[in-house]
Amino acid sequence: MNLHARRGFMLVLSSPSGAGKTTLARWLLQADAGFVMSVSATTRAKRGVEIEGKDYFFVDEKRFEEMARAGEFLEHAVVFGHRYGTPKKPVEEALAKGRDVLFDIDWQGTQQLAQRAKDDLVRVFVLPPSRAELERRLKERAQDTHDVVTARMAKADGEISHWAEYDYVIVNDDVARAQKELSSIVAAERLKRRRQTGLVEFVKKLGGK
């Protein structure tokens, strides 16, 4: 009997680009050994430094379509003509072993996950502290032309419009505070009664049975 046996959960971090999601995700993976990153399957070509099974599972169109038809994806989508999807099996295996799985997906993928695995899903939306700051970060990042920044702001507005579909919201005005808040969410979700599968046997023993 292992009191601490538990079922993992799927953590989705979504935000408009420029809100600091990627920094938070990288930090969480380094700071918390309980997490693994979800690896997507994709039909796009492998780039130089990418590693099969770590960055992506690279599959051809035919194989992707078979997997989609067989219901082997938790979510999938087309982006710039290439297909991307989250294979269900490795996620399910990780959750069963008590590992938590981090996802970097948008609101559309999140909606699909919610339909297929609601109980295992924890959705966190990261908001920028202000419109001015979001614009500043987008400008700084790309040193883009005015038109590109305007288009990105419009895209950010589209993403932000889905904030209310998430379970938790973090306003990222201070990285240290955002990290602390994310840690609290993770710690609390691990304390959820229904994830603490080891307690069933523990409570029997506690009751002298």
Place this chain on the structure above:
Amino acid sequence: MNLHARRGFMLVLSSPSGAGKTTLARWLLQADAGFVMSVSATTRAKRGVEIEGKDYFFVDEKRFEEMARAGEFLEHAVVFGHRYGTPKKPVEEALAKGRDVLFDIDWQGTQQLAQRAKDDLVRVFVLPPSRAELERRLKERAQDTHDVVTARMAKADGEISHWAEYDYVIVNDDVARAQKELSSIVAAERLKRRRQTGLVEFVKKLGGK
């Protein structure tokens, strides 16, 4: 506009006696200024040091019955011939002001709260680390006769049997860790999107509207 405006929540801490619930509750009230303690109404006589409106609202049987019929209680029960109930109004006022309200009630009161205010409710069950330790604490506390301890263990078993009706479970084998876990739960619940009422206006502004 106040970005940090939020709706409070009701935190129920339940456990068998001897699991450390009272120590945790006292610590939380001192350590976290966001919390107020729920004050019950009761028909029992006021004792020497008790303060009306702080320890209890002391009411007579007739008044209690009126309140019960008018639906003014979130939960109520009879204990040793006296009636006890949680008046709805002060709790509702606290929640609306963004204060969190701590309850020290058993599983029966918790079930009633869940029927009447599910969205505002956060249920935490505190388990002792082992049967031996629970027995040791009950013996130490009361220096009771063998029969009394046996009866209390039976009562504890009854309470523990409801552990699965709670949202979170803390195994109290180390006070500092239990405090940290409770803090994480509180912090996470405050980050729940639906409690962060100030975000609605904030997001409008963020979208340039």
